[in-house]
Amino acid sequence: MADIAAPSSIATMGDRRSSLHKLMQRKSTIAFLMALPLILLILILVAYPAGYAVYLATLNKGMTRFVGFGNFEFLFGRDTFWLVVYQSCLFAITAVIFKAIIGFVVAHFVHNIPSKGQRKWRGMLLVPWVIPPAMSTLAWLWLFDPSYSAINYLLAPLGIDRIPWTGEAGWARFSVILVNVWIGAPFFMIMYLAALKSVPDQLYEAAAIDGATWWQRIWYVTLPMMRNIIAITALFSLIVTFANFDIVRVLTAGGPLNSTHIFGTWAFRVGIEGGDIPLGASVSLFMVPILAVAAAFILRDITKRGSEV
Amino acid sequence: MANTAVADASVRPAYGSMSRDRRWALRWSYFFLVLFAIFFLMPPIYMLITSLKTSQEISAAGNPWWIYNPTLANYAELLTQNHYLIFFRNSAVVSVCVVAVTMLISVIAAFALARMKFWGSATLATGVFMTYLIPETLLFIPLFKMFAWVNDTFGIQLMNHWWTLIILYPTLTVPFCTWIMIGYFASIPKELDEAALIDGATWTQTLTKIFIPVALPGIIAATIFAFTVSWAQFLYPLAFTTSTTELVLPVGIITTLIKGDVFNWGQIMTGALLGAAPPLIIYAFLMDYYIAGLTAGATKG
Amino acid sequence: MAQVTLRKIVKKYDEVLAVRGIDLDIVDKEFIVLVGPSGCGKSTTLRMIAGLEEISGGDIAIGGHVVNDVPPKDRDIAMVFQNYALYPHMNVYENMSFGLKLKKTPKDEIDRRVKQAAQILDITELLDRKPKQLSGGQRQRVAMGRAIVRDPKVFLFDEPLSNLDAKLRVQMRTEIKKVHQKVRTTTVYVTHDQIEAMTLADRVVVMNAGLIEQVGTPNELYHTPATKFVAGFIGSPAMNFIPCQLEQAAGALNLRLSDKLSFPVPADRTARYASHVGKANLVLGLRPEHIAETRRHAEANQHDFDMMIDVDEPMGMETMVYFTIAGADICGRVNPNAGATAGKVMKLRADLSNMHLIDDGTGKVL
Numbered sequence: 024m025a026d027i028a029a030p031s032s033i034a035t036m037g038d039r040r041s042s043l044h045k046l047m048q049r050k051s052t053i054a055f056l057m058a059l060p061l062i063l064l065i066l067i068l069v070a071y072p073a074g075y076a077v078y079l080a081t082l083n084k085g086m087t088r089f090v091g092f093g094n095f096e097f098l099f100g101r102d103t104f105w106l107v108v109y110q111s112c113l114f115a116i117t118a119v120i121f122k123a124i125i126g127f128v129v130a131h132f133v134h135n136i137p138s139k140g141q142r143k144w145r146g147m148l149l150v151p152w153v154i155p156p157a158m159s160t161l162a163w164l165w166l167f168d169p170s171y172s173a174i175n176y177l178l179a180p181l182g183i184d185r186i187p188w189t190g191e192a193g194w195a196r197f198s199v200i201l202v203n204v205w206i207g208a209p210f211f212m213i214m215y216l217a218a219l220k221s222v223p224d225q226l227y228e229a230a231a232i233d234g235a236t237w238w239q240r241i242w243y244v245t246l247p248m249m250r251n252i253i254a255i256t257a258l259f260s261l262i263v264t265f266a267n268f269d270i271v272r273v274l275t276a277g278g279p280l281n282s283t284h285i286f287g288t289w290a291f292r293v294g295i296e297g298g299d300i301p302l303g304a305s306v307s308l309f310m311v312p313i314l315a316v317a318a319a320f321i322l323r324d325i326t327k328r329g330s331e332v
Numbered sequence: 333m334a335n336t337a338v339a340d341a342s343v344r345p346a347y348g349s350m351s352r353d354r355r356w357a358l359r360w361s362y363f364f365l366v367l368f369a370i371f372f373l374m375p376p377i378y379m380l381i382t383s384l385k386t387s388q389e390i391s392a393a394g395n396p397w398w399i400y401n402p403t404l405a406n407y408a409e410l411l412t413q414n415h416y417l418i419f420f421r422n423s424a425v426v427s428v429c430v431v432a433v434t435m436l437i438s439v440i441a442a443f444a445l446a447r448m449k450f451w452g453s454a455t456l457a458t459g460v461f462m463t464y465l466i467p468e469t470l471l472f473i474p475l476f477k478m479f480a481w482v483n484d485t486f487g488i489q490l491m492n493h494w495w496t497l498i499i500l501y502p503t504l505t506v507p508f509c510t511w512i513m514i515g516y517f518a519s520i521p522k523e524l525d526e527a528a529l530i531d532g533a534t535w536t537q538t539l540t541k542i543f544i545p546v547a548l549p550g551i552i553a554a555t556i557f558a559f560t561v562s563w564a565q566f567l568y569p570l571a572f573t574t575s576t577t578e579l580v581l582p583v584g585i586i587t588t589l590i591k592g593d594v595f596n597w598g599q600i601m602t603g604a605l606l607g608a609a610p611p612l613i614i615y616a617f618l619m620d621y622y623i624a625g626l627t628a629g630a631t632k633g
Numbered sequence: 634m635a636q637v638t639l640r641k642i643v644k645k646y647d648e649v650l651a652v653r654g655i656d657l658d659i660v661d662k663e664f665i666v667l668v669g670p671s672g673c674g675k676s677t678t679l680r681m682i683a684g685l686e687e688i689s690g691g692d693i694a695i696g697g698h699v700v701n702d703v704p705p706k707d708r709d710i711a712m713v714f715q716n717y718a719l720y721p722h723m724n725v726y727e728n729m730s731f732g733l734k735l736k737k738t739p740k741d742e743i744d745r746r747v748k749q750a751a752q753i754l755d756i757t758e759l760l761d762r763k764p765k766q767l768s769g770g771q772r773q774r775v776a777m778g779r780a781i782v783r784d785p786k787v788f789l790f791d792e793p794l795s796n797l798d799a800k801l802r803v804q805m806r807t808e809i810k811k812v813h814q815k816v817r818t819t820t821v822y823v824t825h826d827q828i829e830a831m832t833l834a835d836r837v838v839v840m841n842a843g844l845i846e847q848v849g850t851p852n853e854l855y856h857t858p859a860t861k862f863v864a865g866f867i868g869s870p871a872m873n874f875i876p877c878q879l880e881q882a883a884g885a886l887n888l889r890l891s892d893k894l895s896f897p898v899p900a901d902r903t904a905r906y907a908s909h910v911g912k913a914n915l916v917l918g919l920r921p922e923h924i925a926e927t928r929r930h931a932e933a934n935q936h937d938f939d940m941m942i943d944v945d946e947p948m949g950m951e952t953m954v955y956f957t958i959a960g961a962d963i964c965g966r967v968n969p970n971a972g973a974t975a976g977k978v979m980k981l982r983a984d985l986s987n988m989h990l991i992d993d994g995t996g997k998v999l
Contacts, residue, residue: 050448050535051448051449051450051451052450053444053448053535054444054445054448054449054450054453055444055450055451057440057441057443057444057448058440058441058444058445058450058453058456060436060437060440060441061437061438061441061456061460061506061510062456064437064502064503064506065459065460065463065507068471068475068499068500068502068503069463069466069471069503069507070463071474071478072471072474072475072478073466073470073471073474075474075477075478076470076471076473076474079473079474079477086477125368128364129364129365129368132361132364132365132368133361133365135357135358135361136358136361136362136365142619144365144369145623146616146619147369147372147373148365148368148369148372149615149619149623150372150373150376150612150615151372151375151376152626153560153608153611153612153615153622154376154608154611154612155560155563155564155566155582155607155608155611156564156566157564157566157582157583157585157586158564158582158585158604158605158607158608159375159376159604159608161585161586161600161601161604162375162376162378162379162601162604163375165378165379165382165595165597165600165601166374166375166378168595168597171390171391171396171597173378173396173397176395176396176397177397205371205372205375208372209372210626213623213626213627214626214627217623217627262465262467263467266467266468266469266470267469268468268469268566268567269566269567269582272566272567272570273566273586286469287467287469287567290469290473291469291472291567291570291571294473294476295472295473295476295571300473300476300477303473304473304474307469307470307472307473308470310467310469310470311470314465314466314467314470317465318462318465321465322458322461322462521716521718523714523715523716523717523718524718524720526683526685526705526712526714526718527712527714527718527720527779528720528731529685529704529705529706530683530684530685530705530706530710530711530712530732531706531731531732531735531783532706532732532735532736533706533731533735537735541731542720545722546720546721546722548722
């Protein structure tokens, strides 16, 4: 591939300055060639489809005619669409908040215990993140089964009547959020734990000497030191939850009565299963604004950190 | 914080109460950790419980958390059933190929981006990261249409073949792997490649003999990431493959074990548990690399 | 023969001149030290000799061949880096033999050379350890070993001791000198530490702002600096600079430091300084050791004066005293038993036979 070794004979006075320079130029050509597969992959399989989606969204169902904003106008007029917008935002925001809180609390507990036991606990608590979501959601679906729900069995002695986990709009939404939190909280926990470990002990000691209570120590030392990690983890998670597909698809398939559909699943229903590709593309394009905002924040954070180094 | 040398007797009680506080804090920590562990481990454990039951027992009215007649029938049935083995094989072949393609592309590109610098390389590095943030739910419809167009134009049928997934999955794995490899490579001191240069190493030798061995933990982390992502991917196979022989595990379990309204939960849970096993086994053995890969995305670069 | 010649070397980084045309002849077997403050272009110069940086202008020749376009590996050089740059995944033996292996040197030849170098550096028992298991000083030795086994024409050292603690630094300094006496390879050594430069070098090259200020043996630089920069950079504590005026006084010259304080210029320098009488921007340069306590007999050109001491710093072997003359902070070096006390007036003696007169406008020593 890349052999920059120039001829080992000493260059003559005549063409000097040329070959080392050429070498440097060749180096950047080689570097470009080394990155070419990556560039092609991004252009053909990511950038082009993203642009193509915009074009598709302007066609009619048979993809024979340009309809401009017709698909979007159609969507704006449909109640289901607004339901999908509402649910996507609701799921993403609530799930991220609960993931963040649970992750933070659990990370603190793990950080609290003697360090030789931490590895074991950390290993156990990350399991939900490791299992493929489609598989673990199946387990939840079974736990939520209308007639054999093992959770309802546990709740019965507490006097709680059978809960229609996936059968009723409110509970179905709750279930989707619950599974989202179950899968995502361990990720937050791991990120926070890494951040907690990077806070120097001297800071806590200094705060303790200054008379800070444990609560003040978290508020004035831990949180400010972890602000960056918290922000970036939450933004990542927001993107992932917002653009989720697996959980809703397996758990409720959008039901009951579209009350759990989100952009990803509804686009699949309309575009692939319903055969209206342009309309599906239009639906998924509505994710772009929120994703772009989150991505811009992440990028700002990353470049800021890059310039600090 | 430990106050070790306390000479004054009057300070002792304070010291004692502090350590009692700590003991209580520790007890509460363990208490809540156990609660959270129960919550986090409940579904996989319930998967295991169900997988060891007969279908009669599953539909009986007894305690669902207890196995009265443990049986391996579900496992035996599933592992002798052709479909399931095909799904497993498809998943394995796809994941291994995707890992190979991903690592080849991303390690070489990351080396070029981190070390060799060319016109636009900084922009490309940022672009790689942006690509990682584009979810598959945004791309599957245009890709679906593109593949149909390829079939119409070149007569190559990309739809409904398991190997199509080898083309699709790298869009999910390559950007992130490149990104964390750039981070790992950038953390290698510049003098190391200069020393190699003086020692007479070519760029290829610098990459294979210095960078890859030194960044091995990063490469392992990236490999694990690529594997788990391709193993778990659900949307692409659901959209792009339909025949039973072309399915991968997640889709295969859901489409073939659920027949209409009939849920054979014993087999579904067995299938899901076996499907979750490879990532779990890798995780059990390489937990530190796995976690390093998870945190690298946000802390490196 | 491995002399190194630099001719009008220029390095430009996007319109910023890091090295602004330097000429230097390094003789075979010589130990040359490039010294200067950070950003003076010394490391850039070294890296250009190594071939790690392209040169923007001029010529570099090693052993009589122009090597401007020769890649590093074919320049027959070896380099020791500041952070040692040992390959972390290879043991000491592999680190040292990596270059030879790439050159396809026969195995037994590699083995012989590595063992020999290890013996010179006394690291034979470390050969199968990884860099992580070594102390700073041992890593330093291995980095040198890696350079020695290649038996190059030129050794290049880029601040090799600055990652070590003070004590080890002194020890390794001696070590490097010993190794050079054993292998006698032409050496170019970069440091910002003037003591390192003085103790190691056959000749020292003082660089400042991309240019060479002065080239000379350590003693030449210390006793006859060519510029104010060199005078102030070499020697610790640094030379005192006192603004002064040169006055004509009855066939002799008089150096006026303040209204109250003036000294006669040594007779052997009158002719040299005569033309500068009455000039503005003159500065007297006098090293701290030439301001001492008064002893019974004054020799020629030694003059006593009374001074209020601001701070005294006992160092054990001597005591440093600080005071001000006409707003300039001055440091003197007195006997610990001379009774220097802060806040008290003390009788001091200036030895002007070692004075330097500097034109602050041009920066040249007159």
